[in-house]
Amino acid sequence: MKSDMNRRYHTRVITSIIYSAIITCLVELFLVTNVSMIARYLEESGRMGRLVQAVLEYHTAVVLTYVILGLILFSVTFMILQEPYIRYISHISDAVQSISEGKLNTSIDIIGDDEFSSMASNLNKMVEDIRELMDKEREAERTKNELITNVAHDLRTPLTSIIGYLELLAGNTKIEPKLQHKYIEIAYGKARRLEKLIEDLFGFTKLNYGRISMHVTQLDIVKLLSQLLEEAYPSFVDKNLSYDFQSNVPAKMITADGNLLARLFDNLIGNAIKYGADGKRVVVKLQGGEDVVTVSVTNFGYVIPPEELPLIFNKFYRVEQSRSAHTGGTGLGLAIVKEIVDMHGGAIDVASDLNGTVFTVKLQVHFDVNKENFGTIS
Incomplete structure (x- = not known):
């Protein structure tokens, strides 16, 4: 994947260089041919000015001027060809900045099929993964709070009954044996329910976190x-x-x-x-x-x-x-x-x-x- 991106990047740069060089050569050829021809025409017609004389006499300066113009033309052409990619990189950079500030709803449009579109696609996937991870974290936090609330409620209810009946039995020695037996049965039933609640809680925790080995x-x-x-x-x-x-x-x-x-x-x-x-x-x-x-x-x-x-x-x-x-x-x-x-x-x-x-x-x-x-x- 990485080598393919590098290959596409180098191909695109080389293609832009070739296009820029071709355009520069054509423009230079046009200038050299036409400027020289115009200068000779003006010389023959007796209308030679200083500029025409410089073109005809100072060949080194003219060549240097052509070279400078060629470099400028090549650079401008290359920048024009690269401008959409530079703008796209700027868009990606702004998106990265937004993501770093916590704006996880940021999305980058996928344009073309090159290394920058791959970068944008990977960045979108990363943001989606982060969102999912944060959603899972929020769900885990919600579940934890729900666990605490449910366990506290479910354990407190039978425990309160057990304590209540045991207090009745401990504080009142005049309770009839039949009623004492009934209170003990109720407390025992509540204790068994409490045991079942705890078993369910531990059982689910072990199952949910893979702590039970299958036989x-x-x-x-x-x-x-x-x-x-x-x-x-x-x-x-x-x-x-x-x-x-x-x-x-x-x-x-x-x-x-x-x-x-x-x-x-x-x-x-x-x-x-x-x-x-x-x-x-x-x-x-x-x-x-x-x-x-x-x-x-x-x-x-x-x-x-x-x-x-x-x-x-x-x-x-x-x-x-x-x-x-x-x-x-x-x-x-x-x-x-x-x-x-x-x-x-x-x-x-x-x-x-x-x-x-x-x-x-x-x-x-x-x-x-x-x-x-x-x-x-x-």
């Missing part, structure tokens, strides 16, 4: 889903929900990290239980193919508004904030799901209408963690 093995995804649903049975009962597991194959071996997939589908099932209580039923379907396994988790409760669907996997995003205060959670569950799917080179989609809210996960049957195949499933 890929062969596993039966049909068996994994069955176990997760059985483990979630008390939660289904607590929310007065039933579940239905459907699979087109009795067993399906895939290559994946079992612990990460367990967390992925546990989050999806937990999400369906929290937001699907109004629908009384959760349906989990597995479609095992030769190369791709598709798992869908459907609940028939709260319908997610269409404008919120593209934001559903953003970290800390919670649908209907007031409702989330009742259902709990950090807003990290689905962000964790998305990270795990991406780590496995899979794809996840969500659809929500009156027929149910469906999360669909597609995973490769033969996943190779050493290949850069993230996002290959569509």
Whole structure:
């Protein structure tokens, strides 16, 4: 690239020199021929003045004059040919000055196809990269502030309840044993919720910054889903929900990290239980193919508004904030799901209408963690 720019620069300069030299030679030839001819004509006609006499007698001075005129003409011609480039360089210089002053909306028009247009193009790209970097920095700062706000709020709420109930138990010895037991159960539930919030926070941080090593093995995804649903049975009962597991194959071996997939589908099932209580039923379907396994988790409760669907996997995003205060959670569950799917080179989609809210996960049957195949499933 650099050698090509140098070649084009030298070619352009040499071309300008040749053009200037040709123009100078033609003008000089015209002057020499015509001035000498006019001088001889005037001498023959007897109208010879001092200037004509000087032209005819002082050959050295005349030649020197021609040389000086030629140099001036060559320089002027060369400058005229270079003037558009000089003006373009000045424009680029002004743009660089503006950029150095922090005006990142500065853009340079790309004119022609030479080293200066390449310079302008590279400068535009640099400005665009700087803008993107600054946008990322602003987003990182916003996310950090959002993290602090959300964590402080989500940790404070159950912690305040725990402290309140423990103060009641510690300061009042006349509380009936049955009521004491109830307070202890509430405090224990809040403590478990606090533990879950902290686990989600640390889990997402590790996933997001690549601090988790994948341990890929062969596993039966049909068996994994069955176990997760059985483990979630008390939660289904607590929310007065039933579940239905459907699979087109009795067993399906895939290559994946079992612990990460367990967390992925546990989050999806937990999400369906929290937001699907109004629908009384959760349906989990597995479609095992030769190369791709598709798992869908459907609940028939709260319908997610269409404008919120593209934001559903953003970290800390919670649908209907007031409702989330009742259902709990950090807003990290689905962000964790998305990270795990991406780590496995899979794809996840969500659809929500009156027929149910469906999360669909597609995973490769033969996943190779050493290949850069993230996002290959569509």
